[in-house]
Amino acid sequence: MSDTGGRPETAADPVKAGVLGRCPRCGDGKLFAGFLTVAPRCSNCDLDYGFIDPGDGPAVFVILIVGFIVVGMALWVEVAYDPPLWLHFLLWLPLILGLALPLLRALKGLMIAMQYRHNASEGRLRDDV
Numbered sequence: 001m002s003d004t005g006g007r008p009e010t011a012a013d014p015v016k017a018g019v020l021g022r023c024p025r026c027g028d029g030k031l032f033a034g035f036l037t038v039a040p041r042c043s044n045c046d047l048d049y050g051f052i053d054p055g056d057g058p059a060v061f062v063i064l065i066v067g068f069i070v071v072g073m074a075l076w077v078e079v080a081y082d083p084p085l086w087l088h089f090l091l092w093l094p095l096i097l098g099l100a101l102p103l104l105r106a107l108k109g110l111m112i113a114m115q116y117r118h119n120a121s122e123g124r125l126r127d128d129v
Contacts, residue, residue, distance in 0.1 A: 018113030019106045023047055025116065031109055035101075038112070052115065053122070058107040066099045 012027030023029035029044030041048050070092050077083060077091070114120070 012113075014113035014117045015110060018110035021105065021109045024113040031112065032105070036105060036108060049112075051121070052112050054108050054111040054115065057111050058104055061107050062100050062104045065103065066096060069099065070096055 012023065012025060014024060016022075017024050017027045017031075021031045023031055023042040023044060025047045026042060026045040029042035029047070030039055031042075031049070033039040038049050038052050040050075073095075074088060074092055078088070083091075
């Protein structure tokens with residue numbers, strides 16, 4: 001793990017802390033400075049968030065989850081009711097936004113918390129000399 005500055009390491013639940021957008025170490029400080037912008041450090045325990053690199057992982061999971069739900073429902077509605085195209089747009093665009101945005105923030109927080117918990121970092125080659 002990272003340096004705790006002489007303080008004992010606390011055991012914040014990574015799932016709870018990540019989904020709620022809290023610090024992965026203390027579980028109290030804010031993880032995000034904006035909607036998806038990660039804060040520079042924890043306001044409670046002063047953990048430096050410089051290690052954070054969730055990459056495209058949260059977006060991929062959101063695309064797969066929301067896509068499965070919306071495409072499945074849209075196909076069912078199309079086969080069962082045969083609505084006009086404008087009604088599909090009226091139904092599915094708000095649902096996509098309503099599912100994707102909160103899920104993206106929650107999954108980004110969860111991936112950051114898991115990255116901290118497992119001390120994950122970019123792969124490096126060892127120098128065996």
